[in-house]
Amino acid sequence: MNTKIDEFIEENRELYIKWLTEFCRIPSVAAQNRGMEDAVSYLDDLFEEAFSITPEKLPTKGFPVVYAELEGKSDKILSFYNHYDVQPEDPIELWKSPAFEPDIRDGKIFARGVADNKGNLIARIAAIHAIKQVGLELPVDVKFIFEGEEEIGSLNLPAFAKEYAEKIHADGCVWEFGYRDADGALQVSLGVKGMLYVELSVEAANTDLHSAQAAIIESPVWKLVWALNTLKDQKERITIPGFYDDVESITQLDEEMLAHYRLDEAETLNKLGIEGFLLNLEGMALKRKHLFEPTCNICGIFSGYIGEGTKTVLPSSATAKLDFRLVPGQDPEKILLQLRQHLNNQGFEDITIKVTSSERAARTIPDREIVKAMIEVANQYSDKKPNIVPNTPGTGPMYELCQALGIPSASFGVGNFESNNHAPNENIYVDDYIEGIKMAAALVFEFSRQYDKQGSVG
Amino acid sequence: MNTKIDEFIEENRELYIKWLTEFCRIPSVAAQNRGMEDAVSYLDDLFEEAFSITPEKLPTKGFPVVYAELEGKSDKILSFYNHYDVQPEDPIELWKSPAFEPDIRDGKIFARGVADNKGNLIARIAAIHAIKQVGLELPVDVKFIFEGEEEIGSLNLPAFAKEYAEKIHADGCVWEFGYRDADGALQVSLGVKGMLYVELSVEAANTDLHSAQAAIIESPVWKLVWALNTLKDQKERITIPGFYDDVESITQLDEEMLAHYRLDEAETLNKLGIEGFLLNLEGMALKRKHLFEPTCNICGIFSGYIGEGTKTVLPSSATAKLDFRLVPGQDPEKILLQLRQHLNNQGFEDITIKVTSSERAARTIPDREIVKAMIEVANQYSDKKPNIVPNTPGTGPMYELCQALGIPSASFGVGNFESNNHAPNENIYVDDYIEGIKMAAALVFEFSRQYDKQGSVG
Numbered sequence: 080m081n082t083k084i085d086e087f088i089e090e091n092r093e094l095y096i097k098w099l100t101e102f103c104r105i106p107s108v109a110a111q112n113r114g115m116e117d118a119v120s121y122l123d124d125l126f127e128e129a130f131s132i133t134p135e136k137l138p139t140k141g142f143p144v145v146y147a148e149l150e151g152k153s154d155k156i157l158s159f160y161n162h163y164d165v166q167p168e169d170p171i172e173l174w175k176s177p178a179f180e181p182d183i184r185d186g187k188i189f190a191r192g193v194a195d196n197k198g199n200l201i202a203r204i205a206a207i208h209a210i211k212q213v214g215l216e217l218p219v220d221v222k223f224i225f226e227g228e229e230e231i232g233s234l235n236l237p238a239f240a241k242e243y244a245e246k247i248h249a250d251g252c253v254w255e256f257g258y259r260d261a262d263g264a265l266q267v268s269l270g271v272k273g274m275l276y277v278e279l280s281v282e283a284a285n286t287d288l289h290s291a292q293a294a295i296i297e298s299p300v301w302k303l304v305w306a307l308n309t310l311k312d313q314k315e316r317i318t319i320p321g322f323y324d325d326v327e328s329i330t331q332l333d334e335e336m337l338a339h340y341r342l343d344e345a346e347t348l349n350k351l352g353i354e355g356f357l358l359n360l361e362g363m364a365l366k367r368k369h370l371f372e373p374t375c376n377i378c379g380i381f382s383g384y385i386g387e388g389t390k391t392v393l394p395s396s397a398t399a400k401l402d403f404r405l406v407p408g409q410d411p412e413k414i415l416l417q418l419r420q421h422l423n424n425q426g427f428e429d430i431t432i433k434v435t436s437s438e439r440a441a442r443t444i445p446d447r448e449i450v451k452a453m454i455e456v457a458n459q460y461s462d463k464k465p466n467i468v469p470n471t472p473g474t475g476p477m478y479e480l481c482q483a484l485g486i487p488s489a490s491f492g493v494g495n496f497e498s499n500n501h502a503p504n505e506n507i508y509v510d511d512y513i514e515g516i517k518m519a520a521a522l523v524f525e526f527s528r529q530y531d532k533q534g535s536v537g
Numbered sequence: 538m539n540t541k542i543d544e545f546i547e548e549n550r551e552l553y554i555k556w557l558t559e560f561c562r563i564p565s566v567a568a569q570n571r572g573m574e575d576a577v578s579y580l581d582d583l584f585e586e587a588f589s590i591t592p593e594k595l596p597t598k599g600f601p602v603v604y605a606e607l608e609g610k611s612d613k614i615l616s617f618y619n620h621y622d623v624q625p626e627d628p629i630e631l632w633k634s635p636a637f638e639p640d641i642r643d644g645k646i647f648a649r650g651v652a653d654n655k656g657n658l659i660a661r662i663a664a665i666h667a668i669k670q671v672g673l674e675l676p677v678d679v680k681f682i683f684e685g686e687e688e689i690g691s692l693n694l695p696a697f698a699k700e701y702a703e704k705i706h707a708d709g710c711v712w713e714f715g716y717r718d719a720d721g722a723l724q725v726s727l728g729v730k731g732m733l734y735v736e737l738s739v740e741a742a743n744t745d746l747h748s749a750q751a752a753i754i755e756s757p758v759w760k761l762v763w764a765l766n767t768l769k770d771q772k773e774r775i776t777i778p779g780f781y782d783d784v785e786s787i788t789q790l791d792e793e794m795l796a797h798y799r800l801d802e803a804e805t806l807n808k809l810g811i812e813g814f815l816l817n818l819e820g821m822a823l824k825r826k827h828l829f830e831p832t833c834n835i836c837g838i839f840s841g842y843i844g845e846g847t848k849t850v851l852p853s854s855a856t857a858k859l860d861f862r863l864v865p866g867q868d869p870e871k872i873l874l875q876l877r878q879h880l881n882n883q884g885f886e887d888i889t890i891k892v893t894s895s896e897r898a899a900r901t902i903p904d905r906e907i908v909k910a911m912i913e914v915a916n917q918y919s920d921k922k923p924n925i926v927p928n929t930p931g932t933g934p935m936y937e938l939c940q941a942l943g944i945p946s947a948s949f950g951v952g953n954f955e956s957n958n959h960a961p962n963e964n965i966y967v968d969d970y971i972e973g974i975k976m977a978a979a980l981v982f983e984f985s986r987q988y989d990k991q992g993s994v995g
Contacts (some may be wrong), residue, residue, distance in 0.1 A: 286960050287628065290834045294826050304762055304838075368753055376751035378842055379842040389690055391836055402751075499744070501745070502745045
């Protein structure tokens, strides 16, 4: 904690809020190829304003990675991984203010992407800006790595990470997300689940038909329903043969961390308006399922007539979008093969599978400098003990960008318990945002200090 | 066949085509409450132009029934049942010309509703117009009964039929639809299947969530998939207990009619671009399933994100629209109770069922005047023997409007083998339309003649 920096940040609240709301005005929806160039161009302008440099645009097969380095005193390197793309704003009609017209009310900023992930991205730029503006030198080198395809599965990031392995090398990486619990405690997260995202499609007749024909013409919707039904049973067990084979056992350390990890059960149920969790789980069993078990979720399903009233139609095609969240040990490539084999074995050879995301899970052990620094900063800025999340249920390319390159990674950020990521009315508290800037600044020094301690001890 | 009438119809081709295309311009989609008043108003104008009368608008709880009577020589009554509503035009993008801008090309008129059912409706008005214009008296009383809710399940027609039973009484009813086979043979249809149309809905959390939550929060889509899977197995057997209990046995007469009935197997497969029918059925087994077996079809299913690309979301609700086509003996009210009970027994008490259509099947035996007259006219206008369809796989309120009131009903009309009812690029041949007008005119006289014959024999 540095009073001078924090005072500067307070004095420049309006500037930093302006940076964020301007950035949130850009509808950078990678899935729909909207506003992506504008987002990159905005970052160009912002780096020019903040640091008088133009960031590099490192090419990928998709949207470029925006990259910048700022030199510090020591040979240690701290990197910040964020993404400038956001989720689509559907269902649009449930937004209380337009998704891409940031609205400040009740102490919160509402906008698509404000929590995931533009709030953190801008807060981290603002933190380095503040350090430099008060005339301090950075204690470590800082690297910014901003990708444009996180919300569409970071399909091109593994190749990027391989190609630019030397360039993006770091001693610790601050991951992109971060939230507070319902009671305000800051979460510090040490891992992410992997993901296999697939679209299953069935085609039948070459046109929609009068549903009287359903007596004798095959229905693609029924085929899809029957196929989906073979993937997971009502006890939530995924029934693809071999699916659980490579799941790593939960260690004693995991169990201990899980015991300390706090899940706001009552608040979550209350917020969502539901009576209980899946399978009526609670306590350790609930936490274990949340953080350490893979999922098979239907993100969307569509076929035929879904408008108002009645239409009697036999649809000609049907599609479902599925995401499997994977845990350490599971290989999305192998799961994909198992899925294909299983569908074939069940008689669904003609269901096509399109892969749109394939990522491995990643973990960092708590005994690393980046983790210890983050916990220390969290303690400095709050009376509440931070909530250590041994493995978050979310996903990101942490394996490819960090674990595979030997870079420890952990995460905290400006989101809250009701930030509504990926959902309507996404938001962060203005105060959390400003405090997030202060904590990011403090982290840079605390990260450096962890190495100094080692030096003084050794 | 009356040469004078037919010549008059030929001379007035353009007028009758104009009537039809004008009517098809009106997007009278009952499901979406579009253009319904305009359609009624157009019929007002047309009856004024054709017969110098204004039809009655008989109220129902929904859209009114347009009704008119024209007096004839005898005490026999022939009624025409048609509907002025049409199906929604989805999927819009597959129309080659706009659905509500009738386009004449390759000898066909393309427009939503032109086959189902505006072509037949206008052809029958035109037929009576032609008879009167050439100075002939109608041999029987003629009644027009045009409802506005056929495409949304005729939910208000049973009450209407009871209230106006005396008014709509007839000795024979010409039903609304009619098609030609691929070889041009005219179909004469003697019955319709019944229908139960339901929307199944599941609600879970009060908002869409990040799909990471799928590990611990219930998914409404999975619940819907699992529930649907319990309704029909992969052998196409509907698995709701009791569903088949009341299905009437197929009689010897049915089997004989079925043997004569021609189903264009190769042409149908070719047209639809598929390799085989459901369960690889063919011949008698295929025909029996088509005409005499009930269905459970998914007209539409929707949940979550269905747009381009990837969105990782746990949806908050899921909906499926189902139609059950029922056969003689089955009571839609009873099937509904069985469905509810079955879902409850399977643990799906919280799936809601909304009924949007409930109709019984209806049949007319071939030995009735209306049937004999129709076959006679079909023979007069074609070298090809008409194809007698003992029971069509489609649905309409024939039970409520005819069978329950003791009125025999049969059907022929202006549609063709590729009319695409309920689908994009709906069409009829201009020549079929003109010939349909001639046949409707001839039917009025032939229907009367059937009674004269009986008189001369008795």
